[in-house]
Amino acid sequence: GAVVSQHPSRVICKSGTSVKIECRSLDFQATTMFWYRQFPKQSLMLMATSNEGSKATYEQGVEKDKFLINHASLTLSTLTVTSAHPEDSSFYICSAIPGAANSNQPQHFGDGTRLSIL
Amino acid sequence: GNSVTQMEGPVTLSEEAFLTINCTYTATGYPSLFWYVQYPGEGLQLLLKATKADDKGSNKGFEATYRKETTSFHLEKGSVQVSDSAVYFCALSDQPSGAQKLVFGQGTRLTINP
Numbered sequence: 489g490a491v492v493s494q495h496p497s498r499v500i501c502k503s504g505t506s507v508k509i510e511c512r513s514l515d516f517q518a519t520t521m522f523w524y525r526q527f528p529k530q531s532l533m534l535m536a537t538s539n540e541g542s543k544a545t546y547e548q549g550v551e552k553d554k555f556l557i558n559h560a561s562l563t564l565s566t567l568t569v570t571s572a573h574p575e576d577s578s579f580y581i582c583s584a585i586p587g588a589a590n591s592n593q594p595q596h597f598g599d600g601t602r603l604s605i606l
Numbered sequence: 607g608n609s610v611t612q613m614e615g616p617v618t619l620s621e622e623a624f625l626t627i628n629c630t631y632t633a634t635g636y637p638s639l640f641w642y643v644q645y646p647g648e649g650l651q652l653l654l655k656a657t658k659a660d661d662k663g664s665n666k667g668f669e670a671t672y673r674k675e676t677t678s679f680h681l682e683k684g685s686v687q688v689s690d691s692a693v694y695f696c697a698l699s700d701q702p703s704g705a706q707k708l709v710f711g712q713g714t715r716l717t718i719n720p
Contacts, residue, residue: 492649494649497647522707522708529713529715530712530713531695531710531711531712531713532650532695532708532710534707534708537707581649581650583649583650592701594652595708597642597649597650597651598649599647599648599649600647600648600649602647
């Protein structure tokens with residue numbers, strides 16, 4: 489149980505386009521989801537906390553107009569990289585927490601999306 | 607703020623060797639500590655955790671003990687296998703379940719040769 493699915497797993501697109509990444513909790517509802525970014529051979533950096541029905545909370549240094557997060561349902565959060573440029577190329581990973589906010593449940597991670605901007 | 611420091615990799619071992627990956631942390635209060643594993647092209651999987659001092663987390667032959675006096679949570683395995691090749695992340699959280707923000711170390715890439 490507690491499966492988190494990300495789609496697409498890999499995307500290559502031209503500079504200037506916008507890319508949407510989906511994060512779905514397949515067998516549970518999640519009020520809270522997190523979005524991470526992982527640079528090659530580096531650790532995961534938390535980008536934002538996404539709460540269903542409210543605005544995402546972004547970490548310091550993350551451009552909210554660049555990385556749009558929508559969490560419109562209890563099973564789906566989306567991350568849209570707007571006007572993507574080569575420096576946005578990275579591995580993006582989401583995680584979801586079963587249940588309500590502050591449910592004291594562990595985070596379950598998706599398999600990640602590798603974004604390459606040409 | 608909270609931070610996690612892991613030993614630098616990559617680490618390369620032969621099958622059946624003993625493994626230690628060092629992890630130390632800096633935190634206010636009493637964080638919970640975690641080890642996550644990331645296989646190639648995949649997301650993270652929780653390997654083990656400990657929520658208070660002197661707790662030992664264990665799973666799949668791996669273990670780590672929460673040492674408050676040395677602020678450490680070193681990962682060990684007595685006999686590694688090729689299938690253990692992955693990147694290992696040490697992490698901490700203010701919540702026992704890791705529900706709140708996770709702070710990750712830089713990761714240690716482990717390669718096990720047959």
